[in-house]
Every structure is written in C-alpha cells, then in structure tokens.
Amino acid sequence: MKDKFDYFIKTENNKWEVIIGLEVHAQVTSKSKLFSSSSTKFGGKPNTQVSLVDSAFPGMLPVINKFCIEQAVKTGLGLNAKINLRSIFDRKNYFYADLPAGYQISQYKNPIVGEGSVTLDMPYGTKKVGIERLHLEQDAGKSIHDLSPDNTFVDLNRSGVALMEIVSKPDLRSPDEVNSYVKKLRTIMRYLGTCDGNMQEGSLRADVNVSVRKEGEKKFGTRCEIKNVNSIKFMEMAIESEAKRQVELIESGKKIVQETRLFDTKKNETRSMRSKEEAHDYRYFPDPDLLPLEIKQSFVDNLKNKLPELPDKKKERFINKFKLTPYEANVLISENNISEYFEEVIKSADIKLAKNWIIVELFAVLNDKNLDIKDSPVSSKNLANLVNLISSGEISGKIAKKVFELMVQSGDEPSKIIKDKGLQQQSDPKELEKIVKNVLEKNLDKITQYKAGKEKLYGFFVGEVMKASSGKANPKLVNDILKKELKK
Amino acid sequence: MRTFLLFQRLLIKMNDLNDISLSEIIKLIKSKKISSLELANHFINNIKKAKKLNSFITTCFDQTIKDSKSFDKKQNFDGLLPGIPIAVKDLFCTKNIKTTAGSKILENFVPTYESTVTNNLWKEGAILLGKLNCDEFAMGSSNETSFFGNVVNPLENNFVPGGSSGGSATALAASLTPATIGTDTGGSIRQPASFTGTVGLKPTYGLCSRWGIVAFASSLDQAGPMTKNVEDCALMLEAMSGYDKKDSTSINRKKENYFKNLKKSIKGIKIGIPKEYRVDNMPKEIEQLWKNGIDILKKSGAKIIDISLPHTKYALPTYYIVAPAEASSNLARYDGIKYGYRSKKGNNLIEMYEHTRAEGFGDEVKRRVLIGTYVLSSGYYDAYYLKAQKVRKLIKGDFDNSFKKVDAILTPSTPSSAFKIGEKTNDPISMYLNDIFTVPVNLAGLPAISIPAGKDHKGHPLGLQLISKALEEQKILNIAFAMEKEIDFKQSLNRWWE
Numbered sequence: 004m005k006d007k008f009d010y011f012i013k014t015e016n017n018k019w020e021v022i023i024g025l026e027v028h029a030q031v032t033s034k035s036k037l038f039s040s041s042s043t044k045f046g047g048k049p050n051t052q053v054s055l056v057d058s059a060f061p062g063m064l065p066v067i068n069k070f071c072i073e074q075a076v077k078t079g080l081g082l083n084a085k086i087n088l089r090s091i092f093d094r095k096n097y098f099y100a101d102l103p104a105g106y107q108i109s110q111y112k113n114p115i116v117g118e119g120s121v122t123l124d125m126p127y128g129t130k131k132v133g134i135e136r137l138h139l140e141q142d143a144g145k146s147i148h149d150l151s152p153d154n155t156f157v158d159l160n161r162s163g164v165a166l167m168e169i170v171s172k173p174d175l176r177s178p179d180e181v182n183s184y185v186k187k188l189r190t191i192m193r194y195l196g197t198c199d200g201n202m203q204e205g206s207l208r209a210d211v212n213v214s215v216r217k218e219g220e221k222k223f224g225t226r227c228e229i230k231n232v233n234s235i236k237f238m239e240m241a242i243e244s245e246a247k248r249q250v251e252l253i254e255s256g257k258k259i260v261q262e263t264r265l266f267d268t269k270k271n272e273t274r275s276m277r278s279k280e281e282a283h284d285y286r287y288f289p290d291p292d293l294l295p296l297e298i299k300q301s302f303v304d305n306l307k308n309k310l311p312e313l314p315d316k317k318k319e320r321f322i323n324k325f326k327l328t329p330y331e332a333n334v335l336i337s338e339n340n341i342s343e344y345f346e347e348v349i350k351s352a353d354i355k356l357a358k359n360w361i362i363v364e365l366f367a368v369l370n371d372k373n374l375d376i377k378d379s380p381v382s383s384k385n386l387a388n389l390v391n392l393i394s395s396g397e398i399s400g401k402i403a404k405k406v407f408e409l410m411v412q413s414g415d416e417p418s419k420i421i422k423d424k425g426l427q428q429q430s431d432p433k434e435l436e437k438i439v440k441n442v443l444e445k446n447l448d449k450i451t452q453y454k455a456g457k458e459k460l461y462g463f464f465v466g467e468v469m470k471a472s473s474g475k476a477n478p479k480l481v482n483d484i485l486k487k488e489l490k491k
Numbered sequence: 492m493r494t495f496l497l498f499q500r501l502l503i504k505m506n507d508l509n510d511i512s513l514s515e516i517i518k519l520i521k522s523k524k525i526s527s528l529e530l531a532n533h534f535i536n537n538i539k540k541a542k543k544l545n546s547f548i549t550t551c552f553d554q555t556i557k558d559s560k561s562f563d564k565k566q567n568f569d570g571l572l573p574g575i576p577i578a579v580k581d582l583f584c585t586k587n588i589k590t591t592a593g594s595k596i597l598e599n600f601v602p603t604y605e606s607t608v609t610n611n612l613w614k615e616g617a618i619l620l621g622k623l624n625c626d627e628f629a630m631g632s633s634n635e636t637s638f639f640g641n642v643v644n645p646l647e648n649n650f651v652p653g654g655s656s657g658g659s660a661t662a663l664a665a666s667l668t669p670a671t672i673g674t675d676t677g678g679s680i681r682q683p684a685s686f687t688g689t690v691g692l693k694p695t696y697g698l699c700s701r702w703g704i705v706a707f708a709s710s711l712d713q714a715g716p717m718t719k720n721v722e723d724c725a726l727m728l729e730a731m732s733g734y735d736k737k738d739s740t741s742i743n744r745k746k747e748n749y750f751k752n753l754k755k756s757i758k759g760i761k762i763g764i765p766k767e768y769r770v771d772n773m774p775k776e777i778e779q780l781w782k783n784g785i786d787i788l789k790k791s792g793a794k795i796i797d798i799s800l801p802h803t804k805y806a807l808p809t810y811y812i813v814a815p816a817e818a819s820s821n822l823a824r825y826d827g828i829k830y831g832y833r834s835k836k837g838n839n840l841i842e843m844y845e846h847t848r849a850e851g852f853g854d855e856v857k858r859r860v861l862i863g864t865y866v867l868s869s870g871y872y873d874a875y876y877l878k879a880q881k882v883r884k885l886i887k888g889d890f891d892n893s894f895k896k897v898d899a900i901l902t903p904s905t906p907s908s909a910f911k912i913g914e915k916t917n918d919p920i921s922m923y924l925n926d927i928f929t930v931p932v933n934l935a936g937l938p939a940i941s942i943p944a945g946k947d948h949k950g951h952p953l954g955l956q957l958i959s960k961a962l963e964e965q966k967i968l969n970i971a972f973a974m975e976k977e978i979d980f981k982q983s984l985n986r987w988w989e
Contacts, residue, residue, distance in 0.1 A: 055604060059824040061597065062584045062606060062703040064738050094820050096867070100840055105823020155840070157828070286867035288876060291710035291817050293739050 008127045010177030011218060012250045018218040021246040022226070023175035023211065025238075027188060029167045029198040030142070030206040031074045037141050037165035038065030038108065045204045049147075049158035057163040059103035064292050067092075071165040072298065074197040075115050075139050076306050078167055081191045081313055082134050084119025086303050090138075092293045096286040101144035101157050109168075111287045114138035115296065121171075121191070122315055123183045124333060132184055133172030142166050161205075167198065173212065173223065178239035185209065185235050186337075190314050194339045208233045213245045215253070224249070225259040229266050229273055241266035245273045317342055325354050334362055340376045347383035352390035360390060364404070368411050380414045381407070389417040401474045402426050430477040432484065435468075438476065439484045442467045453489065464489070508533050509666035510983075513575070513723040516669050520574055523566075527559035527574030527618065530669075534576050534620055538667045543988040544643045546652075546661040548581045549589045550621035558618040570616030571730045571750070578668040580659045581622035582629055583609045583714070584703040588619065592705040593627040593637035593655075596825045596832045596851030606703025607735045608672065608714045615730040620668055624658030627853045628822065629679055629707040631655050632925040635916055636855040643912070644687060645984055646951055650909045653683030653925075659717050660687040665984065670718045670727050674704060676711045677810055678905075678929025681941035684717055685904035685954030688943040688982040690724045690971070691717045693929075695961045696936035697742035700735030706821040708814040709740075711933045721942065721972040725749035728964060742962070752965055755973040758792035762970075763897035767803035768928060770906060777903045777953065780945045784901055784955045787977045788970075796897050800889040805882045806931040811923060812866050812879035813934070818856075819863025825851060858919065887935040894960045899967055902928050904941040904954035928956060938964045942971045943980040952982060 012019040036043055039056040056063045079086050093111040116137035123130045144162035148155050169188065175181050189200035189207060200207050214226035229245060232238045244266075249259050263282070264273040289295075312320075314336050321332040321342075335345045335358065348357045365386065369376060381389075389406060392398045398406065398421065409420045421427055429435055442464060443450060453460040468481050508516065508530070519525045535552050555576055562574035584590045584602035591597045605613070613619070626636040634642040634657025642657040644650040645665035652661040656673030660683030663671050673680040675693035684691025692715045699714040706712060716727030729749045735741045764785065769778075785795055827833035827847035834846035852860070866875035893900060906927055915922040932939040937958055944955040955974070957967040 058829055060602070060604070060830070061590070061592070061600070061705040061824070062602075062701070064702050066737060066739050096820050096823060098823065098826060098841075098844055100828055103824060103829055105826060106820055284869050286820070286864065286869070286872075288816060288820070288867055288872070291708070291740075292706075 006127050008125070008176070010179065012215065012246050014250060014254060017254070019215045019246070019250045020218050020220075021176060021242065022173050022214045022216065022223055023177075023181055023242055024173035024226075025169075025171045025175065025181065025184065025212070026210040027169045027171075027185065028208045028210075029078075029169060029188070029192060029200070031071050031139075031165035031167055032196055032198055033068065033071050033074060033165055035068055035070075036163040037068055037071050037139065039163050041163065043164050047160050049156070049160060051160065053159040053162065057103065058159055059105070065108060065290070067293065067296065068165065071139060072115070072296065073306060074165075075137065075167055076298070076303055077195050077310065078169075078192060078197045079116030079119065079137055080303075080307055080310055081195050081197075082116070082119035082121060082137065082169070084134055084137065085117035086298075087113065087115055087117055088298050088300065088303070089113065090115040090296045092139075092290045092296065093287045094290045095140075097283050099143065099146075100155060101146045101159070101162070103144065103159065103162060107141055107143060108290055108293070109140035110138035113295075121184065121187050123180060123187055124329065125180065125183060130180065132174045132180075135170040135172050137167055137169045140166050140168055173214075178242045181211070181238050181242060182235050185238065187314070190337060194311055194313055202234050205233065209238060211238055211241060211245075213242055213249070214259070215246050215249045224253075225261050227259065227261065227273070228263050230263055230276060232266055237266060237268055240268070240271055241273060244271055248273065311339070325349070325358075327358060331358055331362060334366075338376065344376050344379070344383045348387045348390065350387070352387040353394045356390045356394055357387070360386060360407075364407055380412075381410045382414075385410055385416045392417055392421070396428070396477065396479060398426065398428055399469075399474060399478055401469075402428070405474075426475060428477045429472050429475045430480060432480060435472075435476055435480050436484055436488075438471050439468055439481065439488055442471055443488055450489070461485075461489075509537070512719045513670040514720075514726060517573065517575065517726075521568050527562040527576070528556065530574065531555050531559040531576045531618065531620070534666075534668060537665070538578075538621065538662075540989040541665055541667055543648075544645060544661050544665055544667075545640050546624050546642050546658040546665070546667060547578065547621045548591055548593070548624050548637075548639045548658070551588050551619060552621075554588075555618055555620055562616070562618065567616065570614065571726060572612060572615040572617040575617045575669060576620045577612060577617045578620040578623050578659075578662050578671055579609055579612075580625050580656050580671070580673045582625055582674050582705045583672070584705065585609055585619060585622065588622065590622065590705070591639070592629070593625045593639060594825075594852065594856070595638040596847070597705070598638065598832060600831050602703075604703060607700035607737065608704065608731045610703075611731050611733060612672070617730070623656075623662055623671065625673075626655035626657065626679075627856050628705065628818070629655040629674055629676055629712075630818070630855050630859055632678070632682055632922050633910070633912075633915065634658060634683070635912065636853055638853060641912055643988070644909050645988065646687065646909065646982075647949075648987065649912050650951070651686070651912050653686035653905075653909060655679040656683050656691075656717065660684060660689060660691075663687070663689050663717050663719065664982075665986070665988070670716065670723050672714055672727065672731060673717050674707075674712055674714050675929075675933065676707050676713075676814060677933050678926040680715045680717055681904050681929050681939060681954070681956060682925060684941045685943070685952065686909040688952030688980065689717060689719060690721055690940065690942050691715065692724050692728060692940040692964070692968075693932065693938060694728065694732060694964060695742070695938045696933075697740050698732045698938070698962070698964070700733070700738040700741050702735055702737040708817040709821060710817060711810075711814055713933070721940075721968060721975045722750070722753060724940065724971075725753045725968050728968075744962070747965060749965055749968055753972055754969055755976060757788070757970050757973045760793045760899070760970065761796055761897040762788050762793050763796050763798035763893050763900040765798050765800045765803065765893070765900060765902060767800050768902045770927065773903075773906055774947070776908075776945075776947045777906060780953050780955065781901070781903050784944055784974065787974055788901065791973050791977060793970075798893045798897060798900070800886075800893060800931070802882065802885045802889050803931055806886055806934055807923060807927055809879045809882045809886065810926070810930040810934060811862070812875050813883065815859040815863035816867050816876050817863070819860045819867065822852075822856065822860055827851070855919070883934050886931055890931075890935045890937060890958070898959065899963075899970055900958040902956045902958070904928060904956040908947045908949070908951035908953050932956075932958055937961055938967060940967045940971050942975055942978070943982070944974070944978050945980070952980070
C-alpha cells in the first residue's frame with residue numbers, strides 16, 4: 004500500500020490524470036416492484052412475476068410503492084444527502100422488446116435525493132466523494148438472445164423492479180478509489196437494508212464515466228461512458244483500459260468522441276456502442292399517470308430517527324471506545340453482521356483477544372468455507388467462551404486453536420469439546436513437576452550449557468515440556484517449576 | 492290479474508320503450524312491470540335492426556340474455572341500475588369481451604380484466620349489451636377515424652354523430668341502449684351529445700377512475716355519462732364515479748348522491764358569460780341558442796355576469812401539443828410484441844415495429860403520434876411542451892379567477908351542428924376547431940355538461956355547455972336540470988335506419 008496518491012497514466016512525456024464518475028444502479032430491497040405488487044424475488048421461472056402493469060396492458064396504471072420511497076429516502080440520509088420533499092416521475096421513451104410500455108418511469112429533472120457525499124478511507128488518507136443525486140426508476144425486462152438462433156425471448160420478471168440510480172460527481176481518480184467507493188456505497192446500503200448489493204444477481208451495476216487530462220490541468224477532457232459494468236473488478240479493468248485508450252488517442256493527435264462504450268471482459272477493452280449523434284432522444288416528460296411525489300418533513304424525520312448507526316460513526320466509536328486500529332475497525336465494520344458479532348463477543352470477553360480471533364481465525368474459516376458471518380459455525384457466544392478460557396489461563400493459545408478447529412467442525416461450545424477430548428490444562432503441580440524432571444533428566448548436557456550462560460535454551464526446555472504434555476501444560480506453572488528446577 | 496299484467500306490459504311496449512328515459516325504465520323494472528330479459532330483448536332487437544348506423548363494434552347478446560335471466564331469477568333492486576342492459580364505448584376494457592379502441596392494432600384484443608368504471612356499473616346491477624364504436628384511440632371529432640368504419644348520426648343519414656364517443660351518442664339517440672358512457676379528452680362526450688340531441692357530462696379530472704380505460708392523453712382523459720336527460724345523467728354519474736386506489740390521479744373523497752340531490756331551484760345563482768367564446772364566423776344560430784339559454788337562466792332567477800377568460804384562444808394549440816405528446820408515449824406499448832396486431836413483415840425487431848405500427852394505426856393516430864414525438868424531442872421540448880404546460884396553467888387560472896365571481900359558466904357546446912360525413916376528413920384543422928369550446932375545460936380539469944338546447948335550420952340539435960369549479964358536478968347538474976325543463980327540447984326520430 005502506498006501512502007501517497009499515485010495513479011497516473013504515464014507516457015514518455017506526460018503524466019495523465021484519470022477522472023471518473025459513477026452512475027451506480029442499486030436494486031431497492033423490496034418484496035414488490037416500484038409500481039406494482041409483483042414479486043421481485045431473484046431466480047423465478049421466466050415471466051412468472053409479471054403483473055398487467057409490468058407488461059403494460061392497455062389501461063393499466065402505475066401506483067407508487069411507498070416502501071420503495073422509504074428505502075430511497077433512507078439511502079439518501081445514509082449518503083448525507085438533501086432529501087427533496089417534492090420529486091417528479093418522468094417517462095423516458097424508447098422502443099425495445101423488453102420495455103413493455105415503450106417507456107421507463109424514472110426521475111429526470113426532480114430526483115427524490117439531491118447532493119450528498121461519501122467518505123473513503125484510502126491508504127493516503129480519507130477522501131470525500133460528492134454525490135450528485137439519487138433517483139428512483141424501474142428496471143426493464145431481459146432479452147434472451149442465446150436460446151434460439153431465430154428468436155429472441157423476453158423475460159419480464161425484472162420489468163418494473165425498483166432501482167436507485169446513485170450518481171457521483173466526477174471526484175474519483177483511480178480504479179482503487181472506484182473500488183473503495185462502490186464497496187462503501189454497498190456497505191452503507193447493507194447497513195440500511197436498502198440494497199443487498201449482490202452483484203451476481205445484478206442488484207448492483209454501474210455506468211462508468213471516464214476522461215483524462217494532463218496532470219495539473221483544470222479543464223476536464225471529453226468523457227466516454229462505459230455502460231452496465233457488473234463487477235468491481237471489471238470496473239477497475241474497464242477504467243484502466245479506457246483511460247489508456249484515451250491517452251493513446253490524444254497523444255497520437257486525435258480527438259476523443261463523446262460516446263457510449265461497452266466493456267469486453269474477455270478482450271479487456273472497451274468498444275463503441277453508440278456515438279453522441281446516435282444517442283437516443285428519450286423525450287423525457289413528467290408521467291401524467293403519477294402526481295408529483297410529495298413527502299412530509301415528518302416522514303423524513305421519522306426515518307432519520309430510526310436510522311441504524313452507519314459505518315463511519317461505528318468506525319469512530321470502535322476506534323475510540325475499543326482502541327482498535329483504523330484497519331481493524333474498517334474490517335470489523337465492513338458488514339453490519341460482523342460488527343454485531345464482534346460487539347456480541349466483547350460483551351463478555353477480552354477485546355484484544357476477541358478482535359484477533361475474529362479477524363484472523365474466524366475470517367480464515369469463513370473465507371475458506373465461503374460463509375457469511377451470520378452462518379458461522381462458531382457462534383458469538385461460543386467464541387466469547389473460548390476467549391475467556393484463554394484469558395483465564397484455563398487453556399493455552401495452542402490448545403485454543405485445536406479447540407476452535409473442533410468448534411468449527413461440530414458447532415459445539417468449547418468447554419464441552421475440552422472435556423470430551425481431554426484437552427484440559429495440566430495444572431496439577433505434582434504431575435507437572437514429574438514431566439519437568441523427566442525432560443531435564445533427558446537433557447543433562449543442555450542444563451550444563453544453560454548454566455554456563457546459554458540462556459536461550461530456556462525456551463527449548465519449555466517447548467519440550469509442552470510437547471511432553473501434548474500442549475496441555477499450564478504455561479505459568481511450567482515456568483515456575485522449570486525455573487525452580489533449573490536453579491537447583 | 493295475470494291477464495291484466497300481460498295487458499299492461501303490452502301497453503308499455505306500445506308506449507314504446509324507445510321514448511322513455513333510463514329513470515323511467517328503472518321505475519318500470521322496480522315495479523316489476525317489465526323484466527330485465529324483456530328489456531334486454533327490446534334493445535337487442537333495436538341493435539339488430541340498426542346495422543346501418545354502425546354504432547356497435549362488438550355485441551355479446553348471449554351473455555346479455557344470460558345475465559338478464561339471472562337477474563330476473565333473484566331480483567335485487569338495491570343497485571342504482573337494477574337489471575339494466577347498457578352498451579359502453581369500446582375504450583373501456585371489459586373482461587373476456589373484445590376491446591378494440593376502434594383500432595386495427597387491438598382488433599382481436601380480449602382483456603382479462605374489467606375497467607373500474609364499467610365494474611362500478613355492473614356492481615350497481617347493469618348488464619353489458621356490447622361495445623360501441625369510437626374514433627381510433629378516441630382521436631377524432633366525427634367518429635370517422637375508427638378502423639371499424641364511421642358511425643352514422645340517427646338524425647339523418649350521411650351526417651356524423653360527432654366523436655370520439657360517436658358510437659355511444661348514436662346508440663343512445665337511436666335507443667339502442669337506455670344510457671351509455673363515453674370518455675372525454677377534449678370534448679369527446681360533449682360534442683357528440685350536442686350533435687345527437689342528448690346529454691353528456693365530462694366530470695372533474697379524477698372523479699372517475701381511468702384504470703382499465705385504453706389511454707389517449709392521461710392528464711386529460713376522463714370517463715363520463717351520456718344520457719337522454721339530466722336526471723339520467725345524475726344517476727349514471729353516481730353509478731360510475733368513485734375513488735380508486737389503482738389510479739394515482741383519482742380523487743379520494745366521499746361518493747356523492749347526485750341523483751337524490753338533484754333539484755331545479757337555481758334562484759340567485761351567478762352565471763358567467765365569457766366574451767372570448769364569441770368566436771369569428773360563429774353561425775347566427777349558435778349566437779341565438781346561447782342568447783336563449785341566457786334568457787332562460789334569467790327567467791329562472793339566475794344572475795348573468797359577463798366574464799373574461801383571456802387565454803381561451805391558446806387552448807386549442809395548447810391541447811394539440813399536450814394531448815399528442817402524451818398519446819405518442821401512451822401508444823408506444825402497441826408494438827406487436829405482447830398483444831394485439833403484429834405484422835408478418837420485417838426482418839428484425841425495428842422493422843417489425845415499423846410494419847406493425849404502419850399497418851396497425853390509422854392516419855389520424857399516426858398524425859398525432861408524429862406531432863407528439865416532435866414536440867417532446869430535445870431542442871423542441873421547451874418551445875412546445877413546456878410552453879404548453881405553462882399556458883395550460885394560465886387557462887386554469889382564468890377559470891379559477893372567474894369562479895371567484897360566478898357559480899357556473901354558460902357557453903355553446905360546439906361552434907356548429909353535426910356536419911356531413913366526409914366533409915372535414917381532409918381538413919384536420921377544421922376538424923380540430925370543432926373542439927374549441929370543449930377543450931379548455933379538459934385543460935383545466937373541470938366538470939362540464941352539454942344539454943340539448945335547440946335546433947338549427949336543418950332541424951339538427953345544438954347543445955349548450957355549463958362549466959363549474961372542480962367537483963361541483965351537482966351544481967351544473969342542478970342548473971342543467973332547471974334549464975332542461977324550460978327548454979323542453981323534443982326530438983322524434985322516424986327510425987329511418989330500421
């Protein structure tokens with residue numbers, strides 16, 4: 004990790020700065036669609052979650068889903084943004100087979116959420132990224148071209164699903180910052196329960212705007228928009244390759260044409276989709292089927308009061324109250340479930356030990372098994388018990404690791420495992436004295452060396468004793484006895 | 492006794508159900524002087540004999556007979572429309588009954604759902620007779636843009652019934668249905684009512700649910716009743732209106748008892764006469780009609796006040812930006828993908844769209860889709876659509892100001908009586924001018940009623956329009972009720988088409 008920002012496209016003579024703005028499309032977590040009561044569940048059989056409204060039958064009318072409004076307002080509050088008490092739904096007109104009405108209902112000039120910001124933790128410090136706006140819109144259906152050589156099939160299950168389009172200001176300067184920004188957005192929305200951020204299911208996608216300019220220049224270059232990128236990794240790749248393409252063009256004396264491009268993930272390059280001239284004229288106008296959306300300040304205040312503690316606040320608290328490093332705090336707040344787990348464990352266990360056990364041991368297991376922390380085989384209560392057994396000296400760290408492994412396998416609580424497997428600590432001084440004496444008798448030569456000043460050998464004796472006790476010996480007692488015996 | 496009842500029934504038929512109102516029919520059915528089945532058969536017979544008028548696109552007589560029989564079996568007179576057969580404009584989606592909106596693109600479309608408004612009628616006991624012809628997607632003022640052919644005015648062959656609810660107006664005037672419902676985006680209820688000597692009311696925007704009505708221009712569309720007299724109008728409005736949570740623009744308020752609260756007393760009421768409605772080249776007959784209306788109101792004790800609605804002249808251009816803009820977007824869904832007509836031509840998606848829409852839509856629809864697409868295009872949006880929205884506010888402001896001084900406004904319904912079939916088909920502008928008195932009301936979202944008020948030199952009916960503040964339907968119904976009695980409009984048709 005670098006502690007200074009250093010992302011430039013460097014060529015022989017120039018250093019190019021990359022300017023990035025993102026339009027993130029986040030699916031609103033809601034059981035039903037934005038304007039109909041159809042289910043939004045992922046993975047249903049094609050065209051089984053489609054109402055007459057979603058398929059635009061004659062005479063059908065949209066009715067706004069109040070829950071989706073709440074979700075958008077909550078998200079706006081999470082982005083420290085201005086909530087617009089009056090917003091307007093517009094029609095965005097274009098023809099496509101998976102757009103049944105021939106228009107998408109969206110918000111154009113008057114979105115529900117205005118300017119806000121998101122703070123990123125970069126290795127070179129915190130960075131504030133401006134939010135331009137957030138608006139609500141419906142998703143289109145899906146055209147399926149690869150099922151038949153002669154036909155295209157249309158699945159309208161997604162048609163009408165509520166999306167939030169979150170538009171950033173052109174404040175991002177590197178793929179790393181984009182990575183951090185998207186992750187931060189996702190964390191905030193997951194905390195709020197407004198978007199599950201599941202990129203595999205298409206719940207989060209982004210249009211990426213990229214332009215370049217020479218370092219130090221004030222004016223923005225001409226931008227290109229890369230449409231519909233559906234993973235953070237692809238966003239990073241697309242930015243890098245698009246920025247390089249633009250630099251090459253400019254340096255060879257050509258001009259950037261403002262256009263919409265697609266990212267080819269296999270070739271790792273962007274290609275033109277349509278130029279500005281070919282761009283659709285969407286003929287936006289206010290949807291006459293829907294009155295302007297007016298919400299009351301009390302509605303907003305009510306949601307504000309019920310807002311959970313958000314990632315930035317929680318991080319601050321974790322650092323101040325629990326003396327975590329910023330890195331540790333970041334890891335532990337990255338998901339609400341993780342921070343809840345952590346706080347549950349430290350209710351009854353030592354913070355320092357607990358955070359290490361979670362960040363190192365538990366995360367390794369969860370990663371390995373690809374599990375969410377809420378499905379962890381080791382419950383927060385069991386982990387707390389384990390930590391307490393360690394801090395009270397009842398088991399050694401080494402034994403604890405063994406116990407933990409068994410906890411992962413069985414889900415049992417640690418004291419049961421210790422009892423069943425006979426892993427209790429050897430704390431009987433007489434027994435330990437026997438083991439110590441036995442070890443020393445076998446290593447008379449090393450005792451001589453030790454007494455002659457080779458004090459390093461002390462660790463060797465401890466290790467041998469532990470080995471002889473299968474790691475169960477109480478380290479403190481071993482210490483006491485060993486020191487006493489060696490003085491003899 | 493039995494013989495006596497039979498005799499009485501015979502008498503009713505001889506008196507002719509064709510000449511009595513919906514309210515009178517309801518009295519007959521409630522007093523068991525006639526059955527729902529007899530009524531159904533009467534109207535079915537009339538419809539069968541009226542092919543020349545071309546007012547129906549779809550009939551569902553088997554279902555009508557079945558429904559009327561089941562009504563007769565367990566009579567329930569709790570509803571406002573007990574066992575009454577009614578035909579509706581083919582813009583209302585009806586469950587399992589073909590709904591075309593007068594377009595080839597929906598020629599074989601059968602909805603799996605029922606519009607809220609028609610459902611309200613069925614809940615009040617009404618029975619569906621069939622679906623009435625209309626201009627394609629309700630775009631037209633003469634019912635000549637329908638894919639299913641033009642509708643003929645029962646007053647005289649070769650004359651249009653007006654539009655877009657032309658099938659509704661003709662069917663009502665020719666007694667093919669005792670009452671009906673239409674939709675009014677720029678005058679589509681009031682103008683055909685005026686052309687056929689019937690009563691038509693466009694309610695306040697949001698009073699009747701738009702759910703399940705094929706959309707033309709969403710911010711203007713409103714369903715309303717078309718009836719033979721004002722009393723029937725109040726009754727039908729009461730039956731069809733009401734809050735619907737499925738329509739976000741529906742007004743959430745208690746339902747009113749327009750029928751029960753109907754009264755003729757208009758003493759002291761203030762009526763505004765807008766000077767801007769005296770348009771150039773207005774026929775003398777219309778002037779006279781208006782003057783007669785004013786005199787009648789004066790005689791009934793109303794106070795006449797001259798008012799000004801200064802932005803009236805911008806209403807028509809504003810309307811012909813807003814309505815096509817919304818229509819261009821509303822009609823995008825007819826693309827051949829999900830339902831309705833799909834052209835067999837075309838080698839890819841775009842070509843399929845182009846052929847489907849080129850073959851599926853008629854000229855007037857195409858014209859408005861083109862205008863609408865144009866005025867919403869980037870670079871033109873501000874100059875047209877945005878400007879039109881601003882003017883629309885000014886027009887509404889005119890009305891708001893006037894209603895500080897007056898209770899209602901009286902104007903002619905149309906600048907002329909019914910014109911000849913084909914007379915204006917090649918001149919869209921003169922066709923659009925027909926809506927000059929009705930369009931401002933839609934732009935302002937207000938209620939207005941057209942009542943027959945006189946005849947021109949050819950003996951063709953002419954209508955007067957009463958406009959009130961939003962949600963004051965009762966007020967204009969009451970004024971119309973009083974005027975109706977004084978005007979005593981009579982129209983007898985010789986049923987030349989039978």
